[in-house]
Amino acid sequence: MHIRFLASPINPADINQIEGVYPLRPTFTKELGVLPDGEHKELAVGGNEGVAEVIAVGDQIEDLKVGDWVVMGRSGFGTWRTHAAATPNDVTRIDKGIGSLQAATLTVNACTAFRMLKDFATLKEGDFVIQNGANSGVGQAVIQIAHAWNIKTINIVRNRPEIEDLKARLKSLGATYIVTDEELGCYKTKDLIKEWTNINDNNVGIKLGLNCVGGKISTEMAKYLCRSGYHVTYGAMSRQPITIPASLLIFKDIKFLGYWMSRWYQYHSKEERSEMMNEIIGLIRQGKLGDVAHDEVTWGSSNENDESLKIKLLDALDKSYTGFHGKKQILQFQL
Numbered sequence: 001m002h003i004r005f006l007a008s009p010i011n012p013a014d015i016n017q018i019e020g021v022y023p024l025r026p027t028f029t030k031e032l033g034v035l036p037d038g039e040h041k042e043l044a045v046g047g048n049e050g051v052a053e054v055i056a057v058g059d060q061i062e063d064l065k066v067g068d069w070v071v072m073g074r075s076g077f078g079t080w081r082t083h084a085a086a087t088p089n090d091v092t093r094i095d096k097g098i099g100s101l102q103a104a105t106l107t108v109n110a111c112t113a114f115r116m117l118k119d120f121a122t123l124k125e126g127d128f129v130i131q132n133g134a135n136s137g138v139g140q141a142v143i144q145i146a147h148a149w150n151i152k153t154i155n156i157v158r159n160r161p162e163i164e165d166l167k168a169r170l171k172s173l174g175a176t177y178i179v180t181d182e183e184l185g186c187y188k189t190k191d192l193i194k195e196w197t198n199i200n201d202n203n204v205g206i207k208l209g210l211n212c213v214g215g216k217i218s219t220e221m222a223k224y225l226c227r228s229g230y231h232v233t234y235g236a237m238s239r240q241p242i243t244i245p246a247s248l249l250i251f252k253d254i255k256f257l258g259y260w261m262s263r264w265y266q267y268h269s270k271e272e273r274s275e276m277m278n279e280i281i282g283l284i285r286q287g288k289l290g291d292v293a294h295d296e297v298t299w300g301s302s303n304e305n306d307e308s309l310k311i312k313l314l315d316a317l318d319k320s321y322t323g324f325h326g327k328k329q330i331l332q333f334q335l
């Protein structure tokens with residue numbers, strides 16, 4: 001089967017994979033051709049997420065046809081490319097009817113947010129979730145899915161000169177409250193959070209904390225969780241370790257756990273994936289889950305040569321890697 005990529009994001013994990021610090025390796029093969037200096041060695045294509053259109057299928061393939069849209073069914077496929085040969089096991093068909101940019105960011109960020117809200121604490125309407133890195137792609141999906149399910153969110157972001165713009169943007173997505181990392185530890189914010197959540201009563205309070213960042217802010221966030229609450233780490237953007245005060249383990253019985261979407265995909269069937277994606281696509285169609293803030297990096301217009309494409313890719317990688325940029329870089333293929 002041959003596929004043509006429509007759009008592929010640059011995610012932090014893709015960069016970690018290139019750095020060699022991610023547990024999953026990309027697929028190395030000699031079939032990608034010969035280097036300009038003539039060396040023929042195994043190469044890999046970067047990128048783990050994206051949406052593609054099926055442009056040709058072999059006789060043996062029954063459940064996919066030309067024109068279908070597919071997302072990646074496994075990590076490490078290599079999505080920063082215009083075309084690829086794939087097998088049905090590499091991909092999952094999705095219903096059309098959503099934009100290519102939304103489809104391109106479905107399998108990692110939206111699914112991670114969806115699972116973390118479903119699979120740890122039993123959340124009911126009116127309950128609270130607290131998260132750091134709330135303006136990340138995952139964080140924005142958490143805000144919107146929680147809002148759609150009538151779950152309230154307390155969202156921690158790093159302070160910056162244009163903080164009011166960021167707060168307004170997250171509010172418009174459905175964020176209930178937004179605090180900065182600097183505000184989180186101060187008495188005024190502590191009182192406010194108590195007031196918002198009835199934290200004095202150990203039967204209520206905040207049941208779930210989502211940690212994208214690590215370091216000091218993740219410890220601070222854990223202190224707001226209710227007894228037997230869940231502190232779920234899914235990212236480590238600060239590259240700092242997490243320190244856990246013994247009192248949170250002994251007296252509050254906080255459960256410190258990790259979440260990895262790739263592991264979920266490994267142990268769940270194609271049917272379970274489709275069920276999850278259909279539910280998320282339903283939210284997108286209802287206008288409850290919108291595009292992540294992004295820059296469109298157009299790829300393949302006729303007036304671009306290899307050198308200009310290289311500069312464009314390096315610039316997009318740079319923006320993805322640098323903090324405070326605030327926009328996901330999404331390659332949009334025009335071939």
Ligand SMILES: NC(=O)c1ccc[n+]([C@@H]2O[C@H](COP(=O)([O-])OP(=O)(O)OC[C@H]3O[C@@H](n4cnc5c(N)ncnc54)[C@H](OP(=O)(O)O)[C@@H]3O)[C@@H](O)[C@H]2O)c1
Nearest residue numbers: 012135136137138158234235236237238259260261323324
């Ligand atoms: N476990 C999983 O299955 C899973 C799935 C998806 C993503 N992730 C992980 O989740 C994290 C976010 O991914 P994403 O795609 O949502 O990212 P993203 O959209 O690129 O956003 C990056 C986030 O990290 C923050 N950040 C960057 N550098 C930072 C630093 N030095 N200290 C504190 N915050 C920093 C940014 O905030 P500023 O605006 O303040 O810079 C932003 O909120 C990554 O670590 C990624 O690997 C894990």
